[in-house]
Amino acid sequence: MIKFFKNFRKTLINEGKTTKYFKYAIGEIVLVVIGILIALQINNWNENRLTKIVKSNYLKQIKAELILDVTNFKKDIRSIKTYTEYLNKVSEGNYNNIDLSLLLNYLCRNLEPGNCGISFNKMLESNTFEEIDGETIKEKLQTYYLTNCAEYNNLTAFHSKFISENIEGPLLLILNHKKGFLVDPKEVIEQLEVGKLKSMINWQISYLNYYIPSINKNISLAEELIQLINHD
Template sequence: MIKLFRNIRQNLLAQGKTTRYFKYAIGEIILVVIGILIALQINNWNEERKEKIVEKNFFENVRIDLEKDEEKLKYYHKFYTKRIEYLDTLLTYVRNPNITMGIEKFGMYVEPLFYASDPTNNNTTFESAKTSGTFNNFKEKELLKELSQYYADFTLIDKAFSSVVRFIENQFEPLMYTLPENYMTAQTGILVVNEGDVQDFYKKIASIKDYRNIKADYEGLLRTPIMENYLIGDMGRSFGALGIITVRQDLLEQLKVKIEQYD
């Protein structure tokens, strides 16, 4: 093609058609410019298409992370809902001296209180894209902003859960260790809400015979003000954690809807 244009220019010059030569040369320049512009536009389209694919893959992976979060939040919600139920039951017995639990029921209701839940933040996709600077070319800036806030708010869950853990370690465990733990049977852990299977642990403890004939004064422990104070303090922290979990569940659902709309 270039050789053809050169031959045409040479023929025009040889024929002394200078004016036509200049017109042709200008037309040739215009054609080249148009060709360059078309090439640039095609390149831009290709780049935008690649960026769109990267952005779509990002939101798809974020959606998968959010689904993992959703399952964890369901577990956390169940954990603290049940914890509040157990605390409520124990507080009812503490405040009513006319009723007794029985040692087995006492064990079943206090044992779940030894357990806590560890918060998990499934933010690998988001943090990886953020670190690599991939966000710079994304179009959905508002959705990115909402995702950023969602992941930043994880600290609220972390703090709420940590507060419960510290309360268990500093208040509940020292209180319960005033009793011998020979109240534990194979059924003691039946109300425990935990991600792992803990029943083998209770079966093992129950299989070790206790020949000391020591009785645990659980009734005396239930009537102490310190037990009432603990139950109320734990309940308050558990309600706080449950509230934060519920808010996060609502935000997650909103994000999932927006990501589906983006697709």
């Protein structure tokens, strides 16, 4: 085909048909330009298609992580209720149906930080986040991961450090530890009458309950994001 066009141009030039040659040359340029534009359009379409696929995959991964977050947060709330129910009974002197030898297992409990935002961070790093349609879902994703989850992890970090420094250490001095982190119920009752142990218990109850609004806020936003992703 290329050889044909070359021969055709030579024939026009040799026959002195300059005007026809220029018309042909312009037509050829137009065809080349159209071909380039079509190629660019196809390339852009293909890039957009691939970007949508990558975005969709990230959102699917984020949705799966959000579902897991909700499960874990609800598990945390159940744990808090279990811990505080036991500790409230100890603090109030209601020792029926509880095992005081297990006090340390409840008093030294802290929640684990959430491993949130793995796929979200990858999406940010790949510059795919801006491809999400709709400002609402983008704003809520940023609020959930960069604000809510970050605050929750700060709570758990402070809680863990406080227990390590202000509860676990002092408990070694006021209660005799047995294997399996067990203590003597009689010693527990004696120390509760002194006051310091009860203060530790009440602080733990207060801090565990302090988690609940933060966790409920995270659950609510995570469930909302799951619905938004379903309709994206």
